Amino acid sequence: MAKHRIYTMKVAGVYPHYVAKAEKKGRTRAEVDEIIRWLTGYSQDELEARLEAGADFETFFAEAPRLNPARTAITGTICGVRIEEIEDPLMREVRYLDKLIDELGKGRPMEKILRAS
Numbered sequence: 001m002a003k004h005r006i007y008t009m010k011v012a013g014v015y016p017h018y019v020a021k022a023e024k025k026g027r028t029r030a031e032v033d034e035i036i037r038w039l040t041g042y043s044q045d046e047l048e049a050r051l052e053a054g055a056d057f058e059t060f061f062a063e064a065p066r067l068n069p070a071r072t073a074i075t076g077t078i079c080g081v082r083i084e085e086i087e088d089p090l091m092r093e094v095r096y097l098d099k100l101i102d103e104l105g106k107g108r109p110m111e112k113i114l115r116a117s
Contacts, residue, residue, distance in 0.1 A: 004088075009057055012052070020103050022101065024064045027105065035101065035104060039064075039096060040060075040065070040067035041066030050063070078102065
């Protein structure tokens, strides 16, 4: 079975859309980066290096230093599908990121987006 198209897409190709979505709602690129770092464990330098290197989503998540264990608290729907029902682990990671960016765009406070206890 062929890989889903999103897996081979470059993160750097989608990243500007994440930033634009945030900025359109008065949020910042720094907040987008903070979300990505929280989710993946990349440092800012590592994140920028992955974007520059043209990492695809599959590689980006496979090489993530430490996927945040609190990410499993991310629930709800994205693209009409409940995140907690997504069976493919990589697709679930991609959708976690999509959901967090959506929450940022909807004006949710960062402490809630980052599932601070």
